[in-house]
Amino acid sequence: MNVLKGSRTAKVFAGIALLSASALVVAGCSTPTETPSEGGDKPAADLTLKLGSLLPQTGSLSFLGPPMESGSGLAVQEVNEAAAGVTIEMTAEDEGDTDTKAYETSITKLQSAGVAGIVGAASSGVTKLILDGNVGAGIITISPSNTSPDFTAWEDDGLYFRTAPSDLLQGEVLGNLIAEDGNKSIGVIYQNNAYGTGLFDAIKTTFEGTGGEVVAEASFNIGDAQFDAQVSTIMAANPDAIAVVSYDEFKTIAPLLVNAGFDPSKFYLVDGNLSNTYSTELPAVALEGAKGTKPGPALEDDFTDRLQAYWTGEGNTEVADFTYAAEAYDAVVLMALASLAAGSTEGADIAAKMQEVSGGSGDGEKCNSFADCAKIINDGGVADYDGYSGDVTFDENGDPKGAAIGVFEYGADNTYSRIN
Numbered sequence: 001m002n003v004l005k006g007s008r009t010a011k012v013f014a015g016i017a018l019l020s021a022s023a024l025v026v027a028g029c030s031t032p033t034e035t036p037s038e039g040g041d042k043p044a045a046d047l048t049l050k051l052g053s054l055l056p057q058t059g060s061l062s063f064l065g066p067p068m069e070s071g072s073g074l075a076v077q078e079v080n081e082a083a084a085g086v087t088i089e090m091t092a093e094d095e096g097d098t099d100t101k102a103y104e105t106s107i108t109k110l111q112s113a114g115v116a117g118i119v120g121a122a123s124s125g126v127t128k129l130i131l132d133g134n135v136g137a138g139i140i141t142i143s144p145s146n147t148s149p150d151f152t153a154w155e156d157d158g159l160y161f162r163t164a165p166s167d168l169l170q171g172e173v174l175g176n177l178i179a180e181d182g183n184k185s186i187g188v189i190y191q192n193n194a195y196g197t198g199l200f201d202a203i204k205t206t207f208e209g210t211g212g213e214v215v216a217e218a219s220f221n222i223g224d225a226q227f228d229a230q231v232s233t234i235m236a237a238n239p240d241a242i243a244v245v246s247y248d249e250f251k252t253i254a255p256l257l258v259n260a261g262f263d264p265s266k267f268y269l270v271d272g273n274l275s276n277t278y279s280t281e282l283p284a285v286a287l288e289g290a291k292g293t294k295p296g297p298a299l300e301d302d303f304t305d306r307l308q309a310y311w312t313g314e315g316n317t318e319v320a321d322f323t324y325a326a327e328a329y330d331a332v333v334l335m336a337l338a339s340l341a342a343g344s345t346e347g348a349d350i351a352a353k354m355q356e357v358s359g360g361s362g363d364g365e366k367c368n369s370f371a372d373c374a375k376i377i378n379d380g381g382v383a384d385y386d387g388y389s390g391d392v393t394f395d396e397n398g399d400p401k402g403a404a405i406g407v408f409e410y411g412a413d414n415t416y417s418r419i420n
Contacts, residue, residue, distance in 0.1 A: 045085045045343045049336060051076075052091045052110035054120030054130070055328075059097035060222065060247035061122050063275050066319045068144055070311035071328030072119050075370075077310060079336045084374035086336045095121040098193065099223040103130060111137050116347045117335045119328060124148035124194040125222070135159050140347040140354070142335060144327035144389075145271070147295070148194040152397045159351050163327040163334075163389050164295050165403035167195070170270065171202020173405040174243065174293045178203075178268055179210035181291075183241040186268075187216040187234035189227070189253060190245035199245050199270060215239050220249070231256045243268040251278075254285045265289030276321040279414040287410040291419075296326055297390050297404040298418055303329075326388035333370045334358060334392065337385055340377050359384035359393040 053072050056065045069092060076088045091113050096102025103121060107130045110118060117140040121127045124146045131154065134141045140159050147167040154160060178186055186207060190200040196219070204214045216237035218230035231253065234242060242262060244250050250273035258264050264285050269292030278287060304322055311319050319325070338353035339345055355361065357373065364384030367373040373383035385392065393401045407420035 045340060047086045047339055047343070047345050049086055049088050049117075049339050049345045050091075050113065050115045051088055051332065051335065052093060052113065052115040052118045053328075054093055054095045054103060054106055054110065054118055054122075054126070056096065056122050057092075057094035058102060059095070059100055060249065061095075061097070061272070063248060063277055063320070064122055064145065064323055066311060066316065067307075067322045067325035068119075068122060068328040070307045070316075070319050071144070071322075071325035072332050073314070074307055074310040075329040075332035075336075079333065079370050082371040082374060084340070084371060085378060086340050086374070088332070088336060090332075091115065095123065095126045097222055098123065098125045098129065107133065111139065115139060116339075116345050116350060117142065119144065119331045119335075121146070122324070124151070124198075127151070128194060131156065131160060138347045140335065140351045142331040142354075144331050145324045147271070148198045150194055150198070152399055156398070157348075158398070159347060161331075161334075161351075161354055161394055161398035163330050163387075163392060163400060164324065165400055165405070167199040168202050169403060170293055170295060170405050171199050172206045173407070174268060174270065175203045175206025176210065177291065177293065177407060178207055178241055178243065179212050181241070183212065183239075183266075185213045185215045185237075185239045186241045186243055187218075187237055187239035188214060188243045188245065189218050189220070189230050189234060190243075191247070191249070192219040192221050195272065196245045203243055203245070220246075222247075224249070225252070227253050227256055231260055235260045235262065241266045241268055243270075244273060245270050247272045248275075249273075251282050254282060254287075258285050268292060271295060271323060274323065274408060274416060276415045278410075282414060285414075286412075287414050288412045290410045292408050292410075292416065293405055294323055294408070295389075295403055295405055296324070297388075298406070299326060299388060303388055330385075330387035330389045330392060333373075333387060334385060336370060337373050337377065337383060340374055341383070354398070355394045355396070357383050357385055359386070359391065360395070 055068045056062050076090045093106035094102045122145045142161040145164050146162045149166045190196040216234045218233040267290040271294035274292040337357040338350045341353040342349040364382040373385050376383040408416040409419045410416045
């Protein structure tokens with residue numbers, strides 16, 4: 001059996017339990033098995049779960065593709081190695097950008113492949129364009145990085161979840177950080193889409209709530225290549241600090257601001273542009289002292305080593321940073337656990353168990369890996385998965401009830417490290 005990865009095919013490692021030629025696995029049904037498992041004395045089901053990923057292999061968020069694809073891919077590998085009642089077949093496709101529309105072809109392929117669930121999209125803007133279609137097809141959608149507040153009230157028939165928190169939380173943390181650093185005024189350059197406007201509003205509300213003033217703001221559209229007008233607007237107001245809410249457009253915007261005389265140590269970045277690639281991709285701008293925020297706790301144990309081993313084992317170069325890798329990993333594990341708990345590979349059945357396996361029922365047994373949680377389920381209990389992205393615990397809207405927002409600072413080598 002193979003795990004499909006777009007046009008690439010990755011081997012499933014030896015720990016996967018192979019189905020006999022006579023085994024029959026039908027979506028939505030389970031076949032009992034007598035095979036002992038590390039995930040319990042006897043698996044409660046023997047399911048083949050078809051999942052897809054819609055993540056940025058190209059476009060302005062492509063630097064986030066490797067961490068999220070490695071996270072989801074590692075989760076597939078480890079779920080399959082557990083041989084605990086669920087075997088995942090994953091098909092990976094490219095979301096691209098809202099302007100390139102790669103997602104249109106990709107989502108058609110995934111829906112035609114009969115996937116029960118999709119990890120992605122990464123961009124809130126892309127998810128808004130594909131979510132209604134997924135809901136109509138009965139596909140569960142779980143994003144590792146959608147942060148637009150709009151999804152909380154989306155009419156999704158209970159089929160949408162996210163392992164990243166709303167921008168309301170990140171914007172509050174960043175707005176307070178800018179104020180705590182002693183800045184009295186800021187200028188904000190932000191992209192004019194669901195992600196950019198939501199985060200800008202949260203930053204502005206919080207910063208002005210501390211007594212500070214947003215003295216200038218300038219937006220741009222996805223696909224824009226010229227930012228001179230936005231830079232002129234911001235520089236004319238002479239702010240103490242500048243927040244840039246963008247994707248990789250920051251690589252063009254930052255040099256323009258520096259050439260206009262702004263100190264790059266007073267930049268404030270967000271998850272969409274906080275990257276460790278600037279040591280090679282932005283060497284002319286000295287970012288030492290610049291700060292930024294992104295969701296997620298500090299990663300523990302050997303998770304990043306396992307990510308690198310998986311990703312390089314697929315023939316890729318090393319992952320440069322791990323933004324949303326944990327959230328992508330947890331998205332896969334949670335769908336696999338919900339499928340096992342439901343004894344089904346139907347999207348609606350999986351969705352109905354997502355809150356339970358994340359701890360939303362309040363009476364589950366804590367566990368920290370698919371294998372440990374699967375053992376609880378296979379032994380007749382209720383699992384409460386706490387993952388690498390945090391406790392998760394979905395509320396009735398599919399949002400995580402709590403989340404950590406990390407604060408990071410750039411050093412002399414143009415790479416960042418966590419400071420809080």
